[in-house]
Amino acid sequence: MEKEIQSSIATGFLNKKHKSNKAYQPHLIVNDRSQANTMLHHIDRALQECDEFIFVVAFITESGLAMIKAQLHDLAQKGVRGRLITSTYLYFNQPKMFRELLKLKNVEVKITNLKGFHTKGYIFKKSEHYTLIVGSSNLTAFAFKENYEWNIKFTSHNQGEIVYHFVEQFDDLWEEGVVLTDEWIKEYAVQYAKYQSDHPIVEQVFEPTLNAAQQLTQITPNAMQEVAMQSLQQIRERGEKRAMVISATGTGKTYLSAFDVRQFRPDRFLFIAHREQILRKAMEDYKKVLGGQEDDYGLYTGTEKSPEAKYLFATIQTISRPTHLENFQPSTFDYILIDEVHRAGADTYKRLIDYFTPKFLLGMTATPERTDGINVFELFDYNIAYEIRLQDALEQNMLAPFCYFGVVDYEKDGLTIDDTSTLQDLVSASRVDYILEKINYYGYQGDQLRGLMFCSRVDEANELSQLLNQKGLRTVALSGSHAQEERDEAVAQLEQGLLDYILTVDIFNEGIDIPKLNQIVMLRQTESSIVFIQQLGRGLRKAPNKEYVTVIDFIGNYKNNYLIPIALSGDTSQNKDNIRKKLQDTHFLVGVSAINFEKIAKERIFQSIATTNLTGIATIREAYENLKNKIGRMPLLYDFIHYHSLDPIVLVDEHDNKNKHGMNNYYDVLVKMKESVPSLSEYQQSILTMVSKELLSGKRMHEIILLKTLIDSGPILEETYRAKLKELGYFVDTETIQSVERILDLSFFVKTDRQKYGNQPIVEKNDREYHLAPLFQKELQANEFFSRLIHDVLRTATARSVRYDKTKRLTLYEKYSRKDVCRLLNWDVDEKGTMYGYRLKHGTCPVFVTYHKDEDVAASQQYNDAFVDEQRLHWYSKSNRTLKSKEIQGLLKMHENDEEAHIFVKKDDGEGSHFYYLGPADVDLETVAEKKMMDDKGKELPVVTFDFELEHAVAPQLYDYLTHDL
Structure with missing residues (x-):
């Protein structure tokens, strides 16, 4: 160890070319997420490895602490302890943050009264050495992930003088510090409140009491809405009369539609939704954007009808009835908007769409994919004006950040909650205590808890609600059997702080708006990535003083656990390696959102990934049909990449041992999907199999470039080919060129592969000139469909190759x-x-x-x-x-x-x-x-x-x- 540290010091401080173990080299941390060089990365890593830790930080926020709570939990399970010193400097640290610190059973906390305390240091001890991170970052979410910070990370032997000085300084502070207790926090809360009243923060008031005309000039589209409006206008200019907007919950779909209505200027407008609560909220938003007279706006519901209103807001259940449709002429409305349009496969929606003839019909949804055979995209002529999913919305700061915790579910006698658990197990006294322990530990941001619990069964929700109430919480259970009025009343009580939790089974997956929600608890297995995002989305609506929402996901022994990283990352490739990477490195989220797993919970997900067949025929067929519905035609391989669907490699490559569907090329896939396509000869199929199995991955582009050149432009000299590779930035040497030749003349392959690939070259070389083998050339010319499929493989391989380093033979970590x-x-x-x-x-x-x-x-x-x-x-x-x-x-x-x-x-x-x-x-x-x-x-x-x-x-x-x- 001493030798390696000495060597790393030589690299860091004497000569950067000196070779040493990079794990111990001094390192500058600047929060560059693209290079995995954030404080959170390095703190996570150091915590995982240490035997003891010391934090000395002036400022701490709840969100910063939340980012490392799961790691601290795992350390507590291992018996690893730490000490932390912080301060009351400038009264930055909130009383509730100090209460959160008291929850950390393996962390001793003291408060220093040292005047002007502004320290930021993190020290990690392991056997013979220390890792130190010192610089500008306090323990806050922004300092750990987003702010431009300078922190130096270095390693010292435990006998080193520099670490001796750090530890000595810490010990002096520790000796003089005050132990954090409940009594201390109570006293500090009084001082904190007085300081806040003496130093008021001037808050910007975004919507003072303005009249409609003033509001019209104040509210303007955000960047996403501007782009979407331009796209909608371009679609109309092409003569199209229908379009869709796919936008994550909380990203301002309603305002976007209002801005577009203002842009369109219809004589009459109709807004359709399935709930009156949605209509009333939408109508208020429209008034802010469109202005006008109060009587320009009206409802058309079971209880209230204003059929003459210029801007009419109607429930689908009421207006779709034939007796109500007859009250309007088909051309009454110039512009019709359907909210939550993924429901539009129902007869009520079909009847309305078939009856009216507007100049423009817009559909909006966060989740257009369907599993019931209804093609929502077709209803809107496949015109997708704009699409913004969860990751994009977070990146553009449209949603409240979230801190997700994947925690292990209750375990007794070696058995964990799973999909076969009885009601008795789900609501046992010990499991209820366990749930309370976890939700208390991971907590919530803000002074008042407003939580939503998703349960697996109605009887579980009802029983659990009663048991939680007996423990002092204020909860109510809701299911599909409850009337809409009861649901609305419960939501209102939660918003007002009169309830702590609503427990439900799926009915709040969509169509419900609770901006103040600050904790979501998932007590059920993940049924689909769509449902997961719908439930997560309940908490992502922004609200005043809402910094983030806490999501606590209880992970049992469920077969579907692999869906969790898929849902959180938005990666629908079904490629196990991609999914494992997202689970290995959970720092892919933009902004201050964070994903944390307790160690055992993460292990369960890895096991689920390993044992699940992600590319069975049913999965492939569902992805294929969804993509076909979206684009309105038979997809090609490239479409799967372009529209972020399956990784094409999983369709034709036995990358995963469980992938035994017998499809060797995309022609096989199309046949399996029962598409009516031109037939291919045995030879054509063998060539298509060869380029699919060997080249589709894009791991080396040299063969792709040569084949594409020969197909598109004819024979090429070796010298010209080499020059082309160099011009495109690819490495070139004689050995690689010879290897490319062996691949394309099939001499590289074993006998069984050569037979599978047609047993004769597809590229030949004469006098340093490459040309297509005559039979291959003939088949390309004779069968347009075969040629199209070959081009598709080459195009897809090119798109997929971006993950590989073109300047090297092999790419690190692929x-x-x-x-x-x-x-x-x-x-x-x-x-x-x-x-x-x-x-x-x-x-x-x-x-x-x-x-x-x-x-x-x-x-x-x-x-x-x-x-x-x-x-x-x-x-x-x-x-x-x-x-x-x-x-x-x-x-x-x-x-x-x-x-x-x-x-x-x-x-x-x-x-x-x-x-x-x-x-x-x-x-x-x-x-x-x-x-x-x-x-x-x-x-x-x-x-x-x-x-x-x-x-x-x-x-x-x-x-x-x-x-x-x-």
Whole structure:
């Protein structure tokens, strides 16, 4: 350790070219999310690794504390404790924040009265060393993720003088500090209130009492609404009469529609919704935007009817009745808007749409996808004027931030709540106490709790509500059996602070507006990503003094747990690797929203991802139909990328061991989807299979570029081809060019693959000139549909290739199969069948490590490969190898012979046949040793072991994922 720290100091302070372990090098933290270089990243990482921690920070906010509560919970489970010193400087810290600190059972807190205390330091102790982060960041959400900050992170041996001074200063402060207690907080609250009254904050009043005309000039569209309005106008200018807007809950859809109505200037306007409460709120918003006289606006509901109003707001249940439709001429309204238009498949909506003939019909929804066969997109002629989903809305600051906590559900005698749990288990006294403990620990922002609990069953909601009331909470349970008036009354009571929680089963997924909601509790399994986002969206409406909403998701042993990262990230690719990445690194959200999982809860989700078939025929068919409905035609592969649907690779590649649907190319997919398409010959299918299986991933663009050039422009000289690659920024060398040739003439592949791919070249080379093989050229010309599918693969591969580094053969942290590695390292032939753990050939040595072996793996293959740290892998050779073995001597002389080892690691066999690429590595010759291991019969076998030193330290989230046993 001492040697590595010395080396890292030399890199950081003497010579940046000096080679050292990057895990210990000094590091500047500036909150660059694109480079995973935020304070939250580094604090998370340091907390995970430490044996003890010390925080010395002047200012702390509830939202900043919330970002690390799950990590502190996990540390408490491990027995790791910490100490924290903060202050009352400028009365920045709120009394409620201090109460939140008292909830941290493994953190001792003291208050310093030191005048002008403005310190920001974080110290983490582990065995022989300390990690220190010191700079400008207080413990706040903005300082941890968004603000431009300067913080230096460095490592010191525990005998180092600098860390001695830091700890000594802390100990002095600690000795003089005041212990945080309930009594202290009560006294501080009085002082805090007095300070606030003596130093009032001038708040901007956004909507003073203005008349309608004044309001008309004050309210203007935001950036999203401006773009959407332009798009709507362009659609109308094309002569279209219908369009849709897809916009996340809380992003101002109603105001957007009002702005567009103002832009359109209709003589008569009709607004349709399914609830009178929505209509009344929409009508008030329209008045602010459109102005005019009070009697210009009217309702058309079961209880109130103003059919002559210029701007009419009607419930679908009332106006769609034939007796009411007859009160209007079909051309009465120039502009009709349907809210929550995903409901438009119902007969009531169809009747209304078929009856009226407006100049323009607009539909608005947050979730247009349907599972009942209704194509909402078709109703609006496939004109999507604007689409903004959750991630976009958060990025544009349209929604309140959220702090999500995935917590493990109640467990008793080794059994956890799951979809087979009885009512007795769901509402047992011990589970109720557990729920209360969790919701109290993770808390809520603000002074008054206003919560919404989603339960799995009606009887659970009813019983749980009674039990919570007995515990002193004020709750009510609502279900579909309750009248609308009862629901509205409960919402009003929650908004007014007369209720703490509403418990419900699905009825509040949509169409309900509770801006002051500050906590959402999910006590049910995730049924779909759409429902998850609908329920999350209940809390994302902005409100005065609302900084964020707390979301507490109780994660049991549910098969659908894999849907949680899909919903939170919006990633619908069904690619397990993509989903794992989102779960490994939860810092992908823009702004100060945060995602946190307790360790066991995260493990359950990883297990769900590993055991679930994400690309079964039913899933593919649903995604295919949704995309087809959206674009109004048969999708091509490229459409799946363009419209952010399935990752095309999962359709044709056995990337996941469970993907056994037997579709080798997109023609197979179309046939399976029962599309009426022109038939392809056996040869055409074999070529399509080859380019799909081998090139669609986009891992190397060289073949794609050559094929596309030959198809579009005809023969090309090798020199011209090389120049084109260089011009496009791709690496070029003779070995790679020869590898490309072996792929396209099929000589690289094993016999079974060659037969599957047509058994003859698709590209030939004569006198340094490339041209398409005659039969391939002939088939492209003879069958337009075949040509179209080939072009589609090449276009899709190009789009997918952006994730790979064009200047290198292999991209750090992407996943590769053994066949991929043989190809990309320019081996002559595919040797995946005999490669196994490693092989030194052609100046390269790929090393494949399955980190967690299955229990049934033979003892002679149970190598104890293990990371020493993020940059060092302790590795074992195959058994029956000694220091004198030829292959071992080759490995030990790689650096001397200018040969390169490449390390590939996967967590376990549940990840399929692909490995994460961790980069090149050198053998540390000082660690080479010959050892003994036992075979299945107890016989000792020789084995050689040494450390690989990686060129790049493994990214923290990936390192944790690979090394932690699930």
